[in-house]
Amino acid sequence: MSEVSRTAGRGRTSDDVAGLPGMDDSAADPAAKRAADRADGTPARAPMSEVTRRQRLVVIAAGVAVLVALLIGGSMDAWSAGLFAAIGVVLALGNALLTEAGMIRMTSTGQDLSRKQFALSAFGRLAVISLVAVVLVLAFWPIGGFVLAGLAVFQLLTIVVTALPLLKELRHS
16 A cells, blocks of 8 residues: 555645645655655556645535536526536536646656646546537537536636635735
């Protein structure tokens, strides 16, 4: 069992933050870092608890968006529209969480990721999400179009959630 999976169920320690941006790696235990790597030298996957912790506001915003989509759909006797919009939000949230997991994995290795690797990773994620969305839209047209609305709403929420701390910082300086 790797150090990453052993620490997932308990409180955070100084070893848990090794390799995270803004943290001092000098205090990290090198044996623990090696234990988190696979035998072939590739880094272990970031635990979902760490990913969701870092993206807490985005996860909360997505949960609220899903709830609102279902409530609006239900209040208009269009549950399926609300459901498809919620599916779009969940697809977009999956993309955001997978992006964060990839970033954690990259920063934990200490190696720079090439532009080609980064582009291929993003392209693969977006291709899968787009394929799922298009299949749902085509299979359940016209109500399936609400999947695209859910994707768009989540992107707007993500911009707002990430811009608010920046605006606060600009106001204080």
